[in-house]
Structure formats: structure tokens, C-alpha cells
Amino acid sequence: MKNQIVLNGSDFLLEDLIDIARNNVGIKISINSESRINKARDLIDKWVKDGERIYGVTTGFGALSEVTISLQDTKKLQKKILFSHSAGIGRPMEEDVVRAMIALRVNDFCRGNSGLRLETIEKLARILNAGIVPVVPEKGSVGASGDLVPMAHLALVLIGEGEAFVNGQRMAGARALKEKSIKPLELAAGEGLALINGTQFMIALGCLALHDALNLCKHADIAAGMSLETLMGTRSAFDPRIHNARPHTGQIKAASNMLRITENSEIISSHQDCSRVQDAYTLRCSPQVHGASWDAFDYVDKVVKVEMNSSTENPLIFPESEEFISGGNFHGQPLALACDFLSIAIAELANISERRIERLVNPQLSGLPAFLVEDGGLNSGFMIAQYVAASLVSENKVLAHPASVDSIPTSANKEDHVSMGAFAARKCRDIVANTEEVIAIELLCGAQGIDLFTNIKAGNGTLAAYEVIRSKVDYMKEDRVLSADIAKVKELLRAGSIVTAVEDKVGELY
Numbered sequence: 001m002k003n004q005i006v007l008n009g010s011d012f013l014l015e016d017l018i019d020i021a022r023n024n025v026g027i028k029i030s031i032n033s034e035s036r037i038n039k040a041r042d043l044i045d046k047w048v049k050d051g052e053r054i055y056g057v058t059t060g061f062g063a064l065s066e067v068t069i070s071l072q073d074t075k076k077l078q079k080k081i082l083f084s085h086s087a088g089i090g091r092p093m094e095e096d097v098v099r100a101m102i103a104l105r106v107n108d109f110c111r112g113n114s115g116l117r118l119e120t121i122e123k124l125a126r127i128l129n130a131g132i133v134p135v136v137p138e139k140g141s142v143g144a145s146g147d148l149v150p151m152a153h154l155a156l157v158l159i160g161e162g163e164a165f166v167n168g169q170r171m172a173g174a175r176a177l178k179e180k181s182i183k184p185l186e187l188a189a190g191e192g193l194a195l196i197n198g199t200q201f202m203i204a205l206g207c208l209a210l211h212d213a214l215n216l217c218k219h220a221d222i223a224a225g226m227s228l229e230t231l232m233g234t235r236s237a238f239d240p241r242i243h244n245a246r247p248h249t250g251q252i253k254a255a256s257n258m259l260r261i262t263e264n265s266e267i268i269s270s271h272q273d274c275s276r277v278q279d280a281y282t283l284r285c286s287p288q289v290h291g292a293s294w295d296a297f298d299y300v301d302k303v304v305k306v307e308m309n310s311s312t313e314n315p316l317i318f319p320e321s322e323e324f325i326s327g328g329n330f331h332g333q334p335l336a337l338a339c340d341f342l343s344i345a346i347a348e349l350a351n352i353s354e355r356r357i358e359r360l361v362n363p364q365l366s367g368l369p370a371f372l373v374e375d376g377g378l379n380s381g382f383m384i385a386q387y388v389a390a391s392l393v394s395e396n397k398v399l400a401h402p403a404s405v406d407s408i409p410t411s412a413n414k415e416d417h418v419s420m421g422a423f424a425a426r427k428c429r430d431i432v433a434n435t436e437e438v439i440a441i442e443l444l445c446g447a448q449g450i451d452l453f454t455n456i457k458a459g460n461g462t463l464a465a466y467e468v469i470r471s472k473v474d475y476m477k478e479d480r481v482l483s484a485d486i487a488k489v490k491e492l493l494r495a496g497s498i499v500t501a502v503e504d505k506v507g508e509l510y
Contacts, residue, residue, distance in 0.1 A: 160184030226446030332421030
């Protein structure tokens with residue numbers, strides 16, 4: 001892992017963002033970016049001096065854009081926009097989201113289209129590197145004109161206002177800066193608007209959700225493989241000839257994963273001569289369902305990579321031609337659609353997983369002891385674990401309703417179409433968290449099911465997954481508090497321990 005990520009506005013990677021957001025890696029502005037930033041700022045200063053009419057620099061905002069601001073009030077205007085736009089409500093966003101927001105904002109500014117001073121951008125980077133986490137309320141952005149409300153709360157700390165967390169302690173922004181020996185910034189003309197006019201709240205959430213969704217893909221395949229074995233299914237539906245006949249990339253990858261995960265399974269080979277012709281869809285069609293989600297994630301990944309390395313403020317300064325142009329790159333529609341698509345794709349992984357859990361715990365479908373426990377009746381086993389999975393899946397179905405189909409006019413109808421991308425991204429992250437729990441429950445049930453096949457060996461990959469789970473969670477002989485077991489498996493899932501063990505045995509999964 002790198003100690004510091006150098007940002008230049010053009011090749012910021014998702015894995016680097018995750019390191020910054022979650023592993024406290026710092027950031028630095030590239031030398032090449034500095035010259036472009038300085039040139040754009042020089043142009044702003046010249047235009048202000050010459051009396052140019054520039055939106056948000058020498059005019060009011062939104063529906064007040066026709067109001068001209070005097071030269072002596074241009075600095076005052078920038079502070080006022082931070083105050084007036086800091087109207088967020090709700091709980092503070094998590095530290096990883098806020099750190100991602102700052103890194104993405106700095107990377108945007110490194111493109112040199114914002115007109116911010118270099119010292120302003122450097123101070124924002126310094127706040128991140130010092131471990132100061134501005135308090136950013138979760139609600140208030142409509143996903144157009146940028147994420148104005150959350151970005152305003154973030155920027156308040158730059159000028160010694162607002163609130164921040166330092167080492168987990170919530171305090172006034174001025175105190176947070178003082179504790180890290182950072183002086184508050186006095187904003188120059190145009191800087192208030194440039195700081196808040198961008199999509200970094202929704203893209204931060206979208207990036208973190210995508211990263212966690214990609215981690216879920218392999219776990220979903222492993223869980224499906226474990227369920228297949230425990231339910232005495234067949235591997236024939238994973239035959240590559242089937243999937244090459246309908247060559248969706250994700251489907252082919254998922255089928256290959258499941259084929260390798262279950263290779264050399266004595267459980268499966270023990271019943272290969274049985275009379276069952278076909279397995280249920282949740283087993284037989286797992287590659288088709290998982291694969292479709294994988295392909296959706298690929299699309300979202302493309303959108304995210306573009307947005308991570310884009311200029312999203314307004315107006316944009318073009319140093320090469322010495323021009324400024326007002327436009328709409330702050331509009332979050334690309335992200336709103338991508339996050340809604342991501343939400344649906346993730347929710348489907350939970351949907352099919354919960355149906356496999358039901359098959360595992362239902363003795364009429366599994367042929368195993370009811371709810372995967374000995375002495376049923378006295379013990380309820382995994383009965384309520386399936387209830388929990390069902391509740392999470394039902395919640396996902398509500399959350400998966402597209403936010404992007406809604407719009408409501410703002411700013412006296414000047415901003416008459418908005419994306420609702422911020423909410424699309426927020427609820428997407430909630431769906432990811434729910435789906436992690438559902439797949440953790442399936443993995444837990446799968447391990448319990450494998451234990452019921454005494455003296456018969458599981459497949460290469462499923463056995464590896466089973467052994468990792470059993471290193472943290474014991475076989476359940478009689479009822480105990482299940483929430484602790486689910487939490488332990490989820491922790492293994494998030495850490496990637498199960499995937500690592502499986503890949504050591506079967507090779508890298510797609």
C-alpha cells in the first residue's frame with residue numbers, strides 16, 4: 001500500500017480512493033497540476049479586476065445569477081455561499097465517505113478548471129492528511145448544481161467554521177484546525193462556489209458501494225457453491241458449453257467460478273446417479289443471475305472511472321484558450337442512473353441468496369434436518385436467520401426503487417430538473433450493507449449444512465471456505481445467539497479472508 005497518492009486529475013483509480021478513504025493514505029497534488037491551477041487562478045483575478053460578469057464570482061447564485069456583485073463584495077459573497085448552503089440535516093456521514101469526498105474534490109481541482117488558488121486546494125489536502133473529518137450531514141442534496149449542501153458543510157471547516165471529527169471526537173471546525181496547527185482560510189473571489197459545486201458526495205458514496213459490491217461477487221459464487229453441495233445439486237449446469245452458447249461475460253465468469261469452487265466434491269459425486277433431472281432455478285441459474293449483476297457492475301465501473309477524473313464545477317475555466325464557460329457538469333444524472341442500476345444488481349444477489357437459504361433450512365426442499373440443527377423442536381436452529389435474510393431482502397426491494405426517475409424544481413425553477421443522484425447513492429450503500437448480511441447468512445448455513453454430511457468431503461473451494469468460517473464460528477449443535485455468528489462471517493467477508501482461502505485452492509476467481 002502506498003503512503004501517499006499523487007493526484008493529477010486524470011488517472012485516479014478506485015483502489016487508490018479506497019486506500020485513502022479506509023486506510024488513511026494521504027494525498028499530494030502533482031507538480032504538473034500546479035502550473036495549470038495557477039494559470040486558471042491568474043485568469044480569475046484578471047477577469048474580476050476587469051469587471052467581467054462571471055457566474056458565482058461576480059454574480060449571485062441560481063435564480064439570483066442576474067444580480068451583479070460589486071468588486072468589494074466578491075470575497076464576502078464566497079463566505080456567504082458556504083453559510084447559506086450549509087443547510088444539511090441527518091446523521092453525519094461516515095469517515096470513509098468524507099475522506100473520499102475530499103480526495104475526489106482535490107482530484108477534480110487538479111484538472112485546473114475550477115479557478116481556485118493553489119493554496120486553497122493544498123489546504124484541503126492538508127485537512128485530509130491531518131486526519132480532520134468535517135461533519136457532513138447525510139441529507140439535503142438533490143444531485144444537481146452539484147452536491148451543494150454536503151459540499152458546503154465540508155468546506156466550512158476550511159474557513160474555521162462548521163464542525164469536524166478529530167480522532168473520533170466531534171468539535172468545532174476552528175478547534176479542529178487549531179489542534180492540527182492549520183490556519184483558517186480566507187476565501188478569494190469565486191472560491192466559495194468552486195468548493196461546493198461538484199458531484200463528489202454522490203461519487204464518493206458510489207465508489208465505496210461499487211468497491212463493496214465487487215467484493216460481494218466472488219462471495220456470492222462461493223455461497224452458491226456451498227449451497228449447491230449441501231442441497232445435493234449437480235455441477236452440470238455450469239458446463240462451459242452452456243454459457244458459451246449465450247456468451248454474456250458475467251455469466252461465463254460466474255459459471256467458471258462455481259465449477260472450480262465445487263471441483264472434486266465427494267458430496268456431489270455421491271448422488272450423481274439419482275433420479276433428479278434438474279435443480280431449482282436458484283441453483284441451476286445462479287451463473288445467469290450472478291453474471292447479470294457482474295455485467296451491471298462493469299457498466300457502473302465505467303461511469304465511476306469517468307466521473308472520478310472529471311471537472312464537475314461551474315463555470316469551467318479553460319487556461320489554454322483563456323476562456324470561462326458556464327455549463328452543467330455538476331448535474332448528477334450519469335451517477336444517479338448508475339447508482340440505481342447498481343442498487344438493482346446488488347439487490348438481486350441478495351434475492352437469490354435468500355431463496356437458497358430457504359432451501360437449506362426447509363427440510364421438504366433440502367432433505368436435511370429441519371433448520372439445519374439436531375434435535376429440532378427443542379432447537380430452532382437457523383429458522384430465524386432465514387427470517388432476517390427475508391427482512392433484508394424485502395427492505396432492499398423498497399430501496400431499489402430508482403431515485404433517478406424523480407425530479408423536483410429548485411431555485412425558483414431556474415434549476416428545473418435535478419437528478420436525485422445523492423439519494424440514489426445513499427440507498428445503494430444501504431443495499432450493499434444488507435446484501436453483505438444476507439450472503440453472510442448463506443455462508444453460515446452452508447457451513448452448517450456441510451457439517452451434516454459426515455465423512456464426505458466437500459469440493460476444493462467450498463472446503464476452503466468452510467474451514468475459514470469454522471476458524472471463527474463453531475458448528476451449532478444447539479441454539480445460541482446467532483447475531484454474533486452472522487457478524488463474524490460478515491467480518492470475514494469484508495476482509496476477503498474467505499475469497500483468499502478459496503483462491504489459494506482453485507486459482508483466482510473472476
